[in-house]
Amino acid sequence: MDEALRRAMSQARMSDRELAEHCGVDSKTVSRWITQTSRVPHARHRWAVSEALGEDESVLWPAAAKKLVKAGPDREVAEVFPYRSACPASLWRTLITKAERELTFAGYTNYFLWLEHARFGTVLRRKAGAGCRVRFLVGDPDSELTRVREQEEGVALSLSTRIRVTLSELEKLKEDGIDARLSSGHAYLSVFRFDNDMIVTPLLTHRVGHDAPTLHLRRCQDDGMFDRFASHVQELWTRGAPVWKGTDEQA
Known part of the structure; x- marks a missing residue:
C-alpha cells in the first residue's frame, strides 16, 4: 500500500476517479498505484499527480526520485522529451504555478502558451502582482530572420502572425508589471525559465516549435x-x- 499517496489523496479530498481524470488514465490505474507499491507511475503522470494533490514528487515516490539523482555533468537534466508537444501540460502548469521569483519566456513566438494554457494572462497578472518577475523575449515580426524562418517552416499560420498574436496578448498586460522585448538572437533556441527550473528547445530547420527536442x-x-x-x-x-515605450530598461 502506498500510504503517502493515499494520505495525500485523502488530504486533498480527491477520489480515484477524480485523480484519474486529472492524469488522463483509468481509475483502475490509480487504484493500482495505491495498492501496489511496485507500480510507480510514469514521470509525466507523477508530475500530474503532484500538481493535483499539491504534494512534492519526492514525498509521494521517494524511491523514484532517488533514482533520478545524478552525479555527472548531466545531473541538471531532469528529463528529456523527443518533441516539445510530448512535454506534459501538467509539467508546464506545475513549473509556472510554483515559480515565485522569475518567469522568463524566451520562445521566438511564445504563441503556444496562450493556446495550451487556460487563462494564461490571468495567471501572469497574479504572478506579477505577487512580486514574481515576468519577462517575454519575442522575435521581431518584421525582421529578415523571421522572414527566412517563415520560408523554412512553410506553414499556413506564419511566424510573424504568431508573434503578432503574442504581442497583442502582451499589450493587455503591459500595465501589470510584465515586461517584453524584441530579439532575433534566439531564433533557433527557445528557453523558458521558472526560478531554478528551465525548459529548453533547440529548434530544427524546416520544423515548427512543437516538433523540437526538449x-x-x-x-x-x-x-x-x-x-x-x-x-x-x-x-x-x-x-x-523594449516592445513598449517607457518599459523598464534595467537588465
Missing part, C-alpha cells in the same frame, strides 16, 4: 547547463528592444 533542466551547480542558458537569455534581453 530538455527539462533543474539548476544544481554554478556555471552548469542551467546557468549557461540563463546567461545566454540575459545577454539577449540586454540587447533586446
Whole structure:
C-alpha cells in the first residue's frame, strides 16, 4: 500500500476517479498505484499527480526520485522529451504555478502558451502582482530572420502572425508589471525559465516549435547547463528592444 499517496489523496479530498481524470488514465490505474507499491507511475503522470494533490514528487515516490539523482555533468537534466508537444501540460502548469521569483519566456513566438494554457494572462497578472518577475523575449515580426524562418517552416499560420498574436496578448498586460522585448538572437533556441527550473528547445530547420527536442533542466551547480542558458537569455534581453515605450530598461 502506498500510504503517502493515499494520505495525500485523502488530504486533498480527491477520489480515484477524480485523480484519474486529472492524469488522463483509468481509475483502475490509480487504484493500482495505491495498492501496489511496485507500480510507480510514469514521470509525466507523477508530475500530474503532484500538481493535483499539491504534494512534492519526492514525498509521494521517494524511491523514484532517488533514482533520478545524478552525479555527472548531466545531473541538471531532469528529463528529456523527443518533441516539445510530448512535454506534459501538467509539467508546464506545475513549473509556472510554483515559480515565485522569475518567469522568463524566451520562445521566438511564445504563441503556444496562450493556446495550451487556460487563462494564461490571468495567471501572469497574479504572478506579477505577487512580486514574481515576468519577462517575454519575442522575435521581431518584421525582421529578415523571421522572414527566412517563415520560408523554412512553410506553414499556413506564419511566424510573424504568431508573434503578432503574442504581442497583442502582451499589450493587455503591459500595465501589470510584465515586461517584453524584441530579439532575433534566439531564433533557433527557445528557453523558458521558472526560478531554478528551465525548459529548453533547440529548434530544427524546416520544423515548427512543437516538433523540437526538449530538455527539462533543474539548476544544481554554478556555471552548469542551467546557468549557461540563463546567461545566454540575459545577454539577449540586454540587447533586446523594449516592445513598449517607457518599459523598464534595467537588465
